[in-house]
Amino acid sequence: MKFIDILQTASSSLFRSKARTFLTVIAVFIGAMTITLTNGIGTGIKSYLNKQIGNLGAPNVLIVQLTTKNASPTSGPAKYTYNPNASLSASGFGDRQLLMNLNDLTIIKSIPNVTSVVPAHSIAADYIVGTGDKYQLALAQQFGPSTAYMVAGYGVDNNSSQQQISIPESYVGPLGYSNNQAVIGKIVTIGITSAEGIQSTVTATVTGVQQKNLIGETAAYGNNALVDLLNNIQNTGIPKATANTFQTAYASFPSSLTTAQVNSLKNQLTAKGFTGKTIKDEESTIFTVIDTIIIIFDMFGVIALLAASFGIVNTLLMSVQDRTKEIGLMKALGMSPRKIFALFSIEAVMIGFWGSVLGVGFAALIGSAINAIGRHGFLKDFPGLSLLTFPLTTVFTVIIAIMLIAFLAGTLPALRASRKDPIEALRYE
Amino acid sequence: MNQPIMITAKHVTKIYGKGEAALAALDDIDLAIKPGESVAVIGKSGSGKSTLMHVLALLDKPTEGSVLVGDNDASSMSGRQLDLLRNKSYGFVFQQFFLNANDTVLNNVILPLKIAGVGRKERNARGIKALKAVELDDKTYSWAADLSGGQKQRVCIARALINDPSVIFADEPTGNLDSHTGKIVEDLLFRLNKELGITLIIVTHDEDIAARCSRQIHIKDGTLVKRGEI
Numbered sequence: 001m002k003f004i005d006i007l008q009t010a011s012s013s014l015f016r017s018k019a020r021t022f023l024t025v026i027a028v029f030i031g032a033m034t035i036t037l038t039n040g041i042g043t044g045i046k047s048y049l050n051k052q053i054g055n056l057g058a059p060n061v062l063i064v065q066l067t068t069k070n071a072s073p074t075s076g077p078a079k080y081t082y083n084p085n086a087s088l089s090a091s092g093f094g095d096r097q098l099l100m101n102l103n104d105l106t107i108i109k110s111i112p113n114v115t116s117v118v119p120a121h122s123i124a125a126d127y128i129v130g131t132g133d134k135y136q137l138a139l140a141q142q143f144g145p146s147t148a149y150m151v152a153g154y155g156v157d158n159n160s161s162q163q164q165i166s167i168p169e170s171y172v173g174p175l176g177y178s179n180n181q182a183v184i185g186k187i188v189t190i191g192i193t194s195a196e197g198i199q200s201t202v203t204a205t206v207t208g209v210q211q212k213n214l215i216g217e218t219a220a221y222g223n224n225a226l227v228d229l230l231n232n233i234q235n236t237g238i239p240k241a242t243a244n245t246f247q248t249a250y251a252s253f254p255s256s257l258t259t260a261q262v263n264s265l266k267n268q269l270t271a272k273g274f275t276g277k278t279i280k281d282e283e284s285t286i287f288t289v290i291d292t293i294i295i296i297f298d299m300f301g302v303i304a305l306l307a308a309s310f311g312i313v314n315t316l317l318m319s320v321q322d323r324t325k326e327i328g329l330m331k332a333l334g335m336s337p338r339k340i341f342a343l344f345s346i347e348a349v350m351i352g353f354w355g356s357v358l359g360v361g362f363a364a365l366i367g368s369a370i371n372a373i374g375r376h377g378f379l380k381d382f383p384g385l386s387l388l389t390f391p392l393t394t395v396f397t398v399i400i401a402i403m404l405i406a407f408l409a410g411t412l413p414a415l416r417a418s419r420k421d422p423i424e425a426l427r428y429e
Numbered sequence: 430m431n432q433p434i435m436i437t438a439k440h441v442t443k444i445y446g447k448g449e450a451a452l453a454a455l456d457d458i459d460l461a462i463k464p465g466e467s468v469a470v471i472g473k474s475g476s477g478k479s480t481l482m483h484v485l486a487l488l489d490k491p492t493e494g495s496v497l498v499g500d501n502d503a504s505s506m507s508g509r510q511l512d513l514l515r516n517k518s519y520g521f522v523f524q525q526f527f528l529n530a531n532d533t534v535l536n537n538v539i540l541p542l543k544i545a546g547v548g549r550k551e552r553n554a555r556g557i558k559a560l561k562a563v564e565l566d567d568k569t570y571s572w573a574a575d576l577s578g579g580q581k582q583r584v585c586i587a588r589a590l591i592n593d594p595s596v597i598f599a600d601e602p603t604g605n606l607d608s609h610t611g612k613i614v615e616d617l618l619f620r621l622n623k624e625l626g627i628t629l630i631i632v633t634h635d636e637d638i639a640a641r642c643s644r645q646i647h648i649k650d651g652t653l654v655k656r657g658e659i
Contacts (some may be wrong), residue, residue: 001543001544001545001546002543002546002548005543005546009543012532016531112542242609324526325525325527326529328527329527329540330540330544331512331542332486332488332515332521333515333516333521333541333544334512334514334516334517334544334545335512335516335544336508336509336511336512337508339544357512422487422488423488426523426527
């Protein structure tokens with residue numbers, strides 16, 4: 001029998017017992033839909049977070065801190081040894097972070113492949129003003145090249161000597177501009193108070209308007225020129241030793257470095273008492289959590305598919321029983337056991353195929369409906385988030401995997417069919 | 430038309446079961462069927478006549494002895510070769526028809542060609558030709574379920590005929606038919622035997638059909654008996 005005839009025969013015998021086939025396909029359908037939806041959510045959230053984390057900084061920057069032996073609940077605090085250069089800060093969670101000084105920056109800079117080291121300043125600006133009233137300003141430091149998504153203009157340039165700032169979309173109105181485009185290239189004024197209590201102002205050029213995002217949503221970004229200037233002003237009057245301490249430094253490296261080279265760079269930092277993490281490292285921590293959650297959800301789909309595969313076994317066993325005579329006749333007329341096996345296996349695979357295609361298709365339909373509703377409703381505050389994303393590779397993997405599962409489920413009935421004795425089968429009433 | 434095939438049974442014994450429960454359905458049967466013969470295998474139910482047909486048709490293997498197809502011992506042939514032989518050279522007509530009721534007459538008739546892997550166009554043409562031979566070409570696209578018993582058996586004959594077989598095995602071909610339609614089917618089978626020279630092996634307990642055959646083989650308790658011994 002030709003393959004096309006086997007396909008056609010299998011499909012017509014599936015169609016003959018419509019109710020039975022339909023119910024089995026439904027079982028596969030539910031499994032396929034569940035897996036596609038959970039994976040769709042996983043992919044959607046991950047690609048969104050990828051963009052969001054991208055907003056925080058370039059991939060070729062290491063976030064460097066001094067390695068701290070944190071007090072664990074059982075061992076208590078680490079022993080104090082006198083070190084005039086070390087100072088300690090405590091965060092709200094009880095973690096303590098050693099503060100770096102300029103000497104540390106020199107050490108980091110001396111490590112091969114580190115192209116530049118910039119201390120992370122925390123700027124406490126008083127206000128920002130455009131053409132109207134003064135508004136409070138949260139200013140973050142841009143490290144590395146800008147990777148934030150801009151709805152207008154460009155990100156700030158750290159190589160520029162001009163003071164630059166990029167602002168969130170929500171700042172445009174308060175600064176007195178009618179639309180995102182209008183504010184680009186305009187000069188804004190930032191007020192800042194020194195340690196001595198003297199308020200002064202600094203101007204900056206607006207280079208871009210950032211898309212609203214989940215992380216660092218309300219912060220404006222300043223380039224090094226702006227942040228250094230503001231930092232100098234706010235540190236005026238503070239003793240030099242204290243002024244030049246910071247929790248974090250950003251070390252840039254050439255983006256051409258391989259993963260192995262980056263790892264060796266991190267190891268050298270570790271050897272010198274620092275901890276270096278790239279944005280990717282931070283990201284992978286989050287992704288591990290997401291992946292775990294998705295896998296747990298996937299288990300529901302897998303359980304549904306497991307149930308469905310027993311449905312396939314049952315359906316086909318019934319089919320083999322019903323068609324005992326037909327099988328006997330085909331064998332008597334010279335159909336080989338292998339072809340009989342193929343015939344029933346393909347019926348199983350077809351059930352898998354229809355179930356998975358319909359399931360995946362329906363999931364995609366639900367997904368785009370949810371995305372469309374979400375964009376105007378519950379996800380309004382997360383522009384750029386497609387809650388469900390269905391890459392073609394995932395879709396095909398799900399379909400192929402389910403067809404494979406269906407094939408495996410079909411082997412038992414197909415084997416039973418292929419082993420039927422034609423005489424017994426023909427005698428069967 | 431296929432090559433004429435001589436079928437020879439040598440000391441064929443078929444035993445079902447083991448030990449004390451063992452039952453010899455066939456006991457040391459020697460038989461030769463020449464090409465173009467029409468042979469009736471006659472016996473009561475349980476006499477072993479169906480088993481003999483199954484063994485001769487290579488659907489079943491004898492426990493002892495051998496079946497020769499021409500000069501070849503069937504026991505030395507592979508499963509694939511046996512399948513091919515049955516598909517290409519043998520035709521089957523069964524008492525219970527074994528038609529697929531949910532399919533068209535044509536699709537039922539062309540099943541052997543479909544199994545052989547013949548293309549759609551050719552097999553449909555040959556199917557229509559076979560249906561013409563049994564005078565059912567007006568039912569080509571009817572559902573098999575809609576036919577009368579006699580028509581169904583003629584469809585079966587068309588199916589047996591489609592491969593241009595050398596031998597047709599008919600197991601009680603008129604067993605489920607009334608005497609009038611039975612006669613039509615009977616006439617058809619003997620016409621094929623006469624006109625096309627197809628060897629006919631008919632298992633029956635109908636004395637009328639048996640009488641029309643060129644040779645009668647009586648079987649009782651698994652052994653052949655001479656006519657006078659019954």
